[in-house]
Amino acid sequence: MTSAATGVVMADRRLQVRGEARSSTARFALWLAPWVLLLALGIYAGGLCLYYGLNQTNMNNRFAFGLWIFLDLGIIALGAGAFFTGFLVYILGRTELKPVLNSAVVLGFICYSGAMAVLMIDVGQPLRAWFTFWHPNVHSMLTEVTFCITCYLLVLTLEYIPVVLRNRQLRKLPPFVVFEHRMHLLMPVLAGIGTLLSFFHQGSLGGLYGVLRGRPFAFRQGFAIWPSTFFLFILSAVAVGPSFLMLVTAAARKLTGRKLVPSNVFPRLGFISGVLLAAYVALKAVDTLIWLNVTSPAVGFAPWEYYAYKPFGTTLLFAEIVVFGLLPAVLLVQGRWLLPGAALACCGILLNRFVLTVQTLALPTLSFDPFLSYTPSWQEVASFGGVVAYGVILYSLSYRYLPLFPQSKEQTHVSGR
Amino acid sequence: MKARYGMAIDLDRCTGCGACMVACASENNVPRLPKATERTGITPMLVHPVSDGKTGVAFIPMPCMQCEDETPCVKVCPQQAVELDRATGIVMQMPQRCLGCRYCMTACPYHSRYFNWWDPAWPAGMERTLNPGVAVRMRGVVEKCNMCHARLHAAEDKAAEAGKRQIEAADYVPACVESCPTGAIRFGDLNDGASEVAKASRTPEAFRLLARLGTEPKIYYTSKRAWVRALAERHPAGEPSQPAAPVAAGGGEVKHG
Numbered sequence A: 001m002t003s004a005a006t007g008v009v010m011a012d013r014r015l016q017v018r019g020e021a022r023s024s025t026a027r028f029a030l031w032l033a034p035w036v037l038l039l040a041l042g043i044y045a046g047g048l049c050l051y052y053g054l055n056q057t058n059m060n061n062r063f064a065f066g067l068w069i070f071l072d073l074g075i076i077a078l079g080a081g082a083f084f085t086g087f088l089v090y091i092l093g094r095t096e097l098k099p100v101l102n103s104a105v106v107l108g109f110i111c112y113s114g115a116m117a118v119l120m121i122d123v124g125q126p127l128r129a130w131f132t133f134w135h136p137n138v139h140s141m142l143t144e145v146t147f148c149i150t151c152y153l154l155v156l157t158l159e160y161i162p163v164v165l166r167n168r169q170l171r172k173l174p175p176f177v178v179f180e181h182r183m184h185l186l187m188p189v190l191a192g193i194g195t196l197l198s199f200f201h202q203g204s205l206g207g208l209y210g211v212l213r214g215r216p217f218a219f220r221q222g223f224a225i226w227p228s229t230f231f232l233f234i235l236s237a238v239a240v241g242p243s244f245l246m247l248v249t250a251a252a253r254k255l256t257g258r259k260l261v262p263s264n265v266f267p268r269l270g271f272i273s274g275v276l277l278a279a280y281v282a283l284k285a286v287d288t289l290i291w292l293n294v295t296s297p298a299v300g301f302a303p304w305e306y307y308a309y310k311p312f313g314t315t316l317l318f319a320e321i322v323v324f325g326l327l328p329a330v331l332l333v334q335g336r337w338l339l340p341g342a343a344l345a346c347c348g349i350l351l352n353r354f355v356l357t358v359q360t361l362a363l364p365t366l367s368f369d370p371f372l373s374y375t376p377s378w379q380e381v382a383s384f385g386g387v388v389a390y391g392v393i394l395y396s397l398s399y400r401y402l403p404l405f406p407q408s409k410e411q412t413h414v415s416g417r
Numbered sequence B: 001m002k003a004r005y006g007m008a009i010d011l012d013r014c015t016g017c018g019a020c021m022v023a024c025a026s027e028n029n030v031p032r033l034p035k036a037t038e039r040t041g042i043t044p045m046l047v048h049p050v051s052d053g054k055t056g057v058a059f060i061p062m063p064c065m066q067c068e069d070e071t072p073c074v075k076v077c078p079q080q081a082v083e084l085d086r087a088t089g090i091v092m093q094m095p096q097r098c099l100g101c102r103y104c105m106t107a108c109p110y111h112s113r114y115f116n117w118w119d120p121a122w123p124a125g126m127e128r129t130l131n132p133g134v135a136v137r138m139r140g141v142v143e144k145c146n147m148c149h150a151r152l153h154a155a156e157d158k159a160a161e162a163g164k165r166q167i168e169a170a171d172y173v174p175a176c177v178e179s180c181p182t183g184a185i186r187f188g189d190l191n192d193g194a195s196e197v198a199k200a201s202r203t204p205e206a207f208r209l210l211a212r213l214g215t216e217p218k219i220y221y222t223s224k225r226a227w228v229r230a231l232a233e234r235h236p237a238g239e240p241s242q243p244a245a246p247v248a249a250g251g252g253e254v255k256h257g
Helices: A003-015 A025-052 A067-078 A081-091 A095-122 A141-165 A174-210 A228-256 A265-298 A314-334 A338-362 A378-401 A408-415 B019-027 B072-076 B103-107 B149-161 B175-179 B196-201 B226-232
Strands: B005-010 B046-051 B057-062 B082-084 B091-093 B113-115 B142-144 B185-189 B219-222
Touching: A003 A025, A025 A095, A025 A378, A067 A095, A067 A174, A067 A228, A067 A338, A067 A378, A081 A095, A081 A141, A081 A174, A081 A228, A095 A141, A095 A228, A095 A265, A095 A378, A141 A174, A174 A228, A174 A338, A228 A265, A228 A338, A228 A378, A265 A314, A265 A338, A314 A338, B005 B196, B019 B046, B019 B175, B057 B226, B072 B082, B072 B103, B091 B142, B103 B113, B175 B185, B185 B196, B196 B219
Parallel strands: B005 B219
Antiparallel strands: B005 B185, B046 B057, B082 B091, B113 B142
């Protein structure tokens, strides 16, 4: 082994969480290698879009939003576990969920920073992003989304910092220890701010489509300035956030062969997720009935037509509400099929975001409009693949060097693994 | 008195020649985009051919509909790059402030907004043909028909030089209106009850596209043919279970000039 390689191995060992077994440096590097390649491809594809423009995508004047917006909305909903777990632990005092809190914060940070990165590629003039703060249109849901997501990413960064400062090498520096302690005292406040910001931006993401009077498939009536999708998005996000957290933790448990969290955490997360999902499904069903029978006919659009274009049949609506809504809600509340239930719930939220972002644009509005289809270009797919890779890499590094699961050591001893 | 500029387009007179599209592109410095498709090109004025499925054919010139109420694009733009000018009723786009998020394009039910997917370019020497009164838009921003706003400015300048507060109606005519060989596109102030456009908008043959959405578009169409008027909505009021009879010619293909 060369001296440089030896140095890397030694540095790796020195940074690892004390007292917990981690895979060898070589094995860890092997795990990271494909993700690094995917990240490099994503950066290249994103670079093409920034340098040559959005003509590198398959979006067009009719399909002005595409894969990126769908996935942005999807991962931001999945990342809701971060604020919701913080809310449960710090505001509602559900301390039994504390073992997954650090993991939830890292996941949230990954989801939101990844979404922001993609949004920066997705807009035609990324250097003008600050215009939204300088010339805000207070009537636009996108303004609210921009403000809240930016602020919440800052909150997530502040929540991530104490986790980073608990690295064993950084803890040798007294100022960092003091700073970390001070930051911990701030956590309940940050959790409260994070909840408020998340409440509004999750809702505004739903509002983005709900206010589109010109797109009767998405347009909804609501309460005051908020369409019903505003509230449905909040509820669906908090419902699946814990499910996604559970899935990622289960994947980490499988990959590392360690128990990571106490045995009561998954049933608790599953129950919370299931109850909220059941409430969401009920409200979503009511909302759908009102939309089909009242809102849509009032603006001259026959509801049957929305489902006349394949593959957007009524099967999709049934799948969204029953297969990926009601069924996982029952599984999660019952507590016996937690992981399949969580997976179905996460798929359901992605399907919901897909329907709202893609089907809305595919359907015709004018009487002489054609039905449209759109296939993303490789640059769009690769850019998002890069974000997924970024997430896996950051989560892996965080697991290796930071106390992502503070009770992992004792849990592993308890279970004898 | 505030103006409310609009159009009344006689679909029985429109021959689908595309002169309005060419005039619009020329007046507004729309670049030549060799790689553009019908879904990525820039056509602030676009003529849609439609058919009744038998022998009837019509052409529907579609500029921005200049929505007056609940204007979808104005409401959604996060940084006020789109505004409804209350003095003229024209929905203005400010490319200099546009982020290129394309939310306005998603919001527009008429698909009357266009994104600059490419850098604007002209063949060597063609730059000298550009209209000096209209700024060329850069890549990554949205644009649309603004009723040839540069011509409105010119008319206002002319009126100011003559010491007048109001422009002469004849001094402000958009390029598409001016170029139409059959006079199918009539333009003017809808608030002026005596104007030709206001009169045409009140005839029984007049209709607006998707009026039931409640966005109050200021582009009116007129036709004596019932099937053409039925194009206004996807489903006429009271007949929610029946599809509109006419279909787009060639599956909704659009005609490029």
